[in-house]
Amino acid sequence: MPALNVEFSDRELEDLRQIAKERGTSMKALVREAAAADIARHRALQEGAEAFRRFFASHADEFAAAFPEDEPPLKGEGRAA
Numbered sequence: 001m002p003a004l005n006v007e008f009s010d011r012e013l014e015d016l017r018q019i020a021k022e023r024g025t026s027m028k029a030l031v032r033e034a035a036a037a038d039i040a041r042h043r044a045l046q047e048g049a050e051a052f053r054r055f056f057a058s059h060a061d062e063f064a065a066a067f068p069e070d071e072p073p074l075k076g077e078g079r080a081a
Contacts, residue, residue: 006031 008016020030056063064071 016027016030020027023030025033
């Protein structure tokens with residue numbers, strides 16, 4: 001299994017030791033769980049953003065009608081130079 005060496009400050013390392021001790025786990029397991037949780041969170045955010053984009057695209061006309069002031073001006077519209 002591939003591995004990754006991660007550097008921590010002395011303070012961070014001591015905090016990790018303390019947290020691992022309190023949770024009754026190893027530092028390696030603690031760091032791996034934290035990384036896995038962040039990966040899962042990142043994936044969930046990406047999936048949520050994609051679901052929103054699909055929803056927004058499929059309801060674009062409704063959003064445009066409901067919020068016309070947020071629509072970009074058409075070419076040729078807007079301020080005169």
